[in-house]
Amino acid sequence: MSKAKGVQRTFTFSGTALTVDRMGYGAMQLAGPQAFGPPRNRAAAVAVLKEAVASGVNHIDTSDYYGPHVTNEIIREALHPYPEGLTLVTKVGGRRGKGGSWLPAQSARELRQAVHDNLRNLGLEALDVVNLRLWGTGHGPSDGPVAETFGTLAGLRKQGLIRHLGLSNATAAQVEEARAIAPVVCVQNHYNLAHREDDLLIARLGTEGIAYVPFFPLGGFSPLQSSTLSKVAADLGASPMQVALAWLLHRAPNILLIPGTSSPAHLRENLAAARLALPPEALGRLNAMGSPGE
Numbered sequence: 001m002s003k004a005k006g007v008q009r010t011f012t013f014s015g016t017a018l019t020v021d022r023m024g025y026g027a028m029q030l031a032g033p034q035a036f037g038p039p040r041n042r043a044a045a046v047a048v049l050k051e052a053v054a055s056g057v058n059h060i061d062t063s064d065y066y067g068p069h070v071t072n073e074i075i076r077e078a079l080h081p082y083p084e085g086l087t088l089v090t091k092v093g094g095r096r097g098k099g100g101s102w103l104p105a106q107s108a109r110e111l112r113q114a115v116h117d118n119l120r121n122l123g124l125e126a127l128d129v130v131n132l133r134l135w136g137t138g139h140g141p142s143d144g145p146v147a148e149t150f151g152t153l154a155g156l157r158k159q160g161l162i163r164h165l166g167l168s169n170a171t172a173a174q175v176e177e178a179r180a181i182a183p184v185v186c187v188q189n190h191y192n193l194a195h196r197e198d199d200l201l202i203a204r205l206g207t208e209g210i211a212y213v214p215f216f217p218l219g220g221f222s223p224l225q226s227s228t229l230s231k232v233a234a235d236l237g238a239s240p241m242q243v244a245l246a247w248l249l250h251r252a253p254n255i256l257l258i259p260g261t262s263s264p265a266h267l268r269e270n271l272a273a274a275r276l277a278l279p280p281e282a283l284g285r286l287n288a289m290g291s292p293g294e
């Protein structure tokens, strides 16, 4: 595997003192199946987190509705007291129903409660970054006002419970509406090799120093599968998942990665993708995926 040259390794969130490695970790897979209930092996989940941080990960994405509570409790057990320089990003705006359904929780009371749940279960006095998860249509955003919901979080930021704010599952218009209320340091939307609806948004956020953090970078609950991806990976002596992650790192310097895994082997494989160089010819083939004729 050749080393990635010319790909920026770190990112500083605009207007903050927070600098993170662009290869982070998403903690959702540490709860039980479909991020509901406890994992089969809690000690293994703790070990994955410890290894991630020992390997240099300093950006972890979570939510108190994973489990619910389970993922944050595992993060606390594995990493508290947190090492200096570790940025924990959480999200609020949802809750879990019976059987694990994903439901909106966007009232001011629910948002305040979610912030306090995150503080308690992570063992923190202030949260580094909180994303307001908008409900939209499943994994995609839909238009609608955010002033009230984002305003509630901006109020909690003023109280010192939150340091920085972001949005998740948001349209460009919602990002702009929110930025008029308080600074937005990151946007977390569905994006990967096979889902590129946010190309323009990524570029626009990049000019403002705002991070774009794709969720489902590997395809999420249905991992990416493509013959082009497999062929490029074979040519480079890498795995398809490594190529999918490296493509995102090459795509734009404001893209931060939070691939999720409960497996130490997958963790190592994913972290190694930060060093995978994609030659122009490989990038061309990957960029063309999804174009007519592919």
Ligand SMILES: NC(=O)c1ccc[n+]([C@@H]2O[C@H](COP(=O)([O-])OP(=O)(O)OC[C@H]3O[C@@H](n4cnc5c(N)ncnc54)[C@H](OP(=O)(O)O)[C@@H]3O)[C@@H](O)[C@H]2O)c1
Pocket (backbone or CB within 6 Å): 025, 026, 027, 028, 029, 061, 062, 091, 133, 168, 169, 188, 189, 214, 215, 216, 217, 218, 219, 220, 221, 223, 241, 242, 258, 259, 260, 261, 262, 263, 265, 266, 267, 269, 270
């Ligand atoms: N804002 C939102 O609404 C939202 C939604 C979803 C997720 N997220 C965040 O985004 C993070 C990433 O998303 P995600 O975890 O759902 O999806 P993902 O990173 O796209 O993919 C995770 C899936 O891929 C598998 N996997 C990971 N590495 C692999 C490898 N090297 N080879 C083969 N399979 C591999 C994992 O299984 P194993 O455990 O077996 O490795 C898991 O099934 C989450 O952890 C969460 O923090 C946010």
